[in-house]
Amino acid sequence: DTIADRMMALRKAGTPEKLMYMRGRYSSTATELLYGTLPKIYGTPNYFSHSAICAEAEKMGPGYTQGFFGYRDYDLAKTKCLVVWGCDPLSSNRQVPNAIAKFNGVLDRGTVIAVDPRMSASVAKANEWLPIKPGEDGALAAAIAHVLLTEGFWSREFVGDFREGKNLFKAGATVDEAAFVEKQSHGIVKYWNLELKDRTP
Numbered sequence: 001d002t003i004a005d006r007m008m009a010l011r012k013a014g015t016p017e018k019l020m021y022m023r024g025r026y027s028s029t030a031t032e033l034l035y036g037t038l039p040k041i042y043g044t045p046n047y048f049s050h051s052a053i054c055a056e057a058e059k060m061g062p063g064y065t066q067g068f069f070g071y072r073d074y075d076l077a078k079t080k081c082l083v084v085w086g087c088d089p090l091s092s093n094r095q096v097p098n099a100i101a102k103f104n105g106v107l108d109r110g111t112v113i114a115v116d117p118r119m120s121a122s123v124a125k126a127n128e129w130l131p132i133k134p135g136e137d138g139a140l141a142a143a144i145a146h147v148l149l150t151e152g153f154w155s156r157e158f159v160g161d162f163r164e165g166k167n168l169f170k171a172g173a174t175v176d177e178a179a180f181v182e183k184q185s186h187g188i189v190k191y192w193n194l195e196l197k198d199r200t201p
Helices: 002-012 028-041 055-066 095-111 121-125 137-150 190-195
Strands: 081-085 111-114 129-130 160-162 180-184
Touching: 095 121, 095 180, 111 121, 137 190, 180 190
Parallel strands: 081 111, 111 129
Antiparallel strands: 160 180
């Protein structure tokens, strides 16, 4: 009765959106009745399943960047440089057993770089740790992109190149978009002009 009374009080107050329903893994009642039907009948748009932070969310990255909406595993058996950015594959993710089994091999073959404000299991084993301040991931990413472009380290086979072959990405300088011929990327010079030109390390 307590839950029903509180739910009815929100409805009577005209604020059904204040109810949020969150569910864990799948079951017939949690999926169809509580997750599928109840929020719609009640009138709240705020219902979330564990998929929002689990498997379905993982599919979104390759889905929107590569057109592959599916599970994938990282090729840790051949990896020579692993950048662990804001995550801890030894403690959380879908592939924890795989990461645990193959992490030492990566360390034997190459380098592990961890970008994380906290000391995690992956950070403890990494060759390099960048303990950035919370919320400064974007600044670091922009600085890295700035250096990749000004130093000419981008993949010309994938991204493209300047028509005249001379790198025009110079700190603080705007670049004419027509001077660059892109291949598989889109808007790299526009992004340089709007965001990256002043983002020096």
